[in-house]
Amino acid sequence: MPASALPTCAPPPPQTSYDVIVIGGGVVGACAAWRLASRSASVLLLEQHDTLHRKGSSHGESRIVRPTYPEEHYTRMMKTSYELWGQAQTEAGTSVFRRTGGLDMGPRGSKDMDAIISSAKAVGVDVDVYHDAKALARRCPGVVLPNEYVAVVNGDAGYVHATKAVAMFHTLAGSKGAVIRDRCRVERVAPVAAPTSGVEVVYSFVDSEAAGPLTNVVRARCVCVCAGAWSGEMLRDVDEGGLLETARWAKAGRNTERVDKLASLPLPLTPIHTSVTYWQLRDNTPRELYSSGSLPVFICYDTKYSNERTPQCYGIYGFPCSEVDMPGCVKACLHSGPPITPAGGMSLNSHLNARRDPIAHEPSVRQVQPFLRSVMPGLNADAPVHSEGCIYTMTPDHDFIVDTLLEERANAASPPSTLVAVAAGFSGHGFKLAPYVGERLADLCMGGDAAAKAREELNVLRMDRFAKARL
Template sequence: MSHHIVIGAGLAGAATAYALTARGEDVTVLERHTPANDRGSSHGSARIFRYAYPDRLYTELVVRSRDLWSAVEAAAGTELISVTGAIDHGDVRHTAELAEIFDAVGVDHEVLDPAQASERWPQFAFDTEVLFHPDAGVIDAETTVNTLLDLARATGHARVLTDWTVAEVTRRSAGGFRATSATGESVEAESVIVAAGGWLPALLGALGLPEGFLSALPRFEVRQEQAFHMPYRDADESGLPRTRWPTFIHKSSEIFTYGLPGGRDAGFAGQKLAQFNGGRVIDSALDQDGQITEEMRTRMIDYAKRHLPGLVPEPYAETTCLFTNTPNEDFVIDEVDGLVIVSACSGHGAKFAPLLGEFAADLATGAGGVPERFRVGAR
C-alpha cells in the first residue's frame, strides 16, 4: 500500500481519490479552498454529459466513462446524471460526421431535418439538420465531487485537507515527495497527482518537474467563461418547464454556443447557456474576478432572441467558471518520475471524471497507461 497526494478537489481530483482508495491505496487530498468551490471548474449543479464528438476516441471514452458513472451512482445510491437527451446543430457542427461515429461506436441517435426538429422541439429555431442522441444528460458537478470524496473517505483510506494552498512540491532524499503549504505545513507521499485545473499554470514552477517535461507541455490558456440562466416561457407556477428541454450544442459560422437545463443552484427554472470559449483569457485562476461583462450579456440575450424562442431572453442568474485549454483541446494526462499531471480538460472534462480518476490511478500505481495522445511526449 502506498500513500498518494492529490492536489485539487474538483471533479478530476475527487475521482482520482476515489479510484485510488478503491484499490486500497492511501490518499491525502489537498484543496486550497473547499471541494467544488466556485473559484474552479467543478462548482454548481449543471454540466453537460454527451457522446457527440467529431473524434471517435473521445466518443469511445465517453462510453467507457458512462459505465464508471453508473458504478459510482450504484455505490452511492445517488443519481449524478439526469438524462435529458442532446441535440447538435449548426452549419459547422458536421452532424453527418458525428452520426457516422455514433454508427461505428454503437451510440443510439437519429438525424432530423429542420422541419422535423422544429416540430419536436419548438422551443428552438433550426436552420440545419439536427442530430439527437437520447442518452445524454446533465451532470450535477458539485454533488459528484462530494459523493466521490465521501466514497473515498468511507474506505478509511482518504483524508481531505481544505484551505491548504500548495506552495511547493519537493523530492525527498529517501524517495517520494513532500508538499509544503503556504503556511509551512507539509504532507509526504510516494506519489503526487496534480489535478489543479485553472490553478495549474501558476503551480507548474513549484512542482519540481524535469525541464524537458516542462518544456514539452502545451501552452495552457485559462478562460473565465460566462454563463447565463434564462427562464422558460412555458414555465409552471414553480418555474419548471412544461416542455422537456435537451442539452444542445450549436456550432455555426457565426457563433459556437452550448446550453443545458439549469440545475439545483439556479432553481431548475431556466436553460443555462454560454458561448464556448467566449470568456476573457487570464494567466491563471489567481487572476479571475468573477465579473460578467455587459458585452457578453447582450450577446447571449440577442442569441436567445434569435435561436431560442422557448426562453424569456432575460437572465435571472449568471455565473462564471474556468476553462483551461490546450491548443488542440486534447487532455494532458501523463506521469514523470512519480508525479502525475491530470489537466487541462479544455472545458469538456466533466463527463470523463471517473475515467480520468482511473487513468490517474493507473499512472500513479503503475497499473496501466493512458491514450498516447494525452501524454506530453506525444505533442
C-alpha cells in the same frame, strides 16, 4: 467562544507518507482519489480552498454528460465514464444524473457535425439525424432548426448536478480510506533525495497565513496534479513562480524520458472567464416546450458564436428548465470567453481575489441573444435573469492533457513507474469524463500492465504534442 480563540489551522494529518498525493479537490482530483482508494492505495488529497468552493471549475448546478463528440476518442472514453457514473451513484446510494437526451446542432456539412455523426457510428452510439426544422419540431417543439443546420439527437445524454457530484466523489473517496484535507495549499513538489525514491510535497495551512505560514511535509510514491486553472503556474520551475524544482528533477533523472517531458513545460494552459446565463420564458410560452420532457440538453456547434481571443472554443450550450436549476428558466451560455490575464507577476489566486472579472462578461451574453432569438424564440432574450462566472482552462487544441510528467525506472529494463501525473487543460468539457480520467490516473499511479495500457490509451492526450508543435 470569541473568534480569536478559534483554532487557526487544520490539525496535521498523523500520517506523513502515502502511496499517492492528489493535488486539487475539484471533480478530477476527487475522482482520482476515489478510484485510487478503491484499489486500496493510501491517498491524501490536498485542496487549497474549502472542499466545495466556487472559485474553480467544478461548482454549480449542472454539467452536460453526453456520449456524442466530434472526437472519436472522447466518444469511446465516455463508455467507461458512463459505467463509472453509474457505479459511483450506486456506491453512494444517491442520484446526481438526470437523463434528458441530447441535441447537437450546427451548420450542415461542418467539420463538427460530420464528425459527431461519424464518431457515433464508429463507436456504436444510437443517434437520430434531422435535416429539417419540421421533423425536429416534432421531437423538440421549442426549437426552430435554422435552414442551414443539421441536428443529431441521442437518448443517453443528460446532466449531472455539479457540486453534488463533487461532494459524492469526495465522500466515496473518504469512505474508501482517502484522507481529504481542505484549506491546505501545496507550495512545493520535489524529488525525494536519492537513494530513496518518491516525491516530497510541502503544503501550507491556508488559515494560518495571518499568524505566519505553517507548513507540513508529506511523501508519496507518486503525485497527481489535478489543479485546474492553477496547473499552469504550478507546473513551472520555482524560479518562474512554479512549484517544481526542475533542476533537481532533471539531475535526479535516471532516464531520458523524464527530462524530455520536462521540456514540455511550461504547459500552454490559458484560464478563460466564462459566463453562465439563465433566461426566462416569455409570458405566453407554455413551460412544457422547454422542460426536460421536450427539450434535451443542447449544444450548437456554430463558430459564429465565439470570442475572438479564444477561437478554439465556440458555440452555445444549455439545459432545459428543471427543478435543480432556476425553475422556469433555461440555462443557455456561450462556450467561450476572454482569457484571464493576471497583471505582471500576479498569481491566479491574487487575481481572483481582486475580483477583476465581472460576474458575467457582457460580450459573451450578447452572443447568446441572437442564438435564442432564432433557435429558441419562446425565451425572452432581452437580458438574462441570472448570471455567474466560472473558469475554463484551455489548451491550444481544446483537448485535455492527461499524462505522466515524471517517471522513474529501477533499471533500463524495468517498466517506468510514475512519479508525477498531470490531468489538466479540460477546456470546458471535462466534467463528464472526470470518472474516466480518475480511473486512468489510478492506472498510471498504480503501475503494472494497467499503467502500460493507460499510457497507450492516453497517447492522444500527451503533453508533448505541444512540445512537438513548437519544434
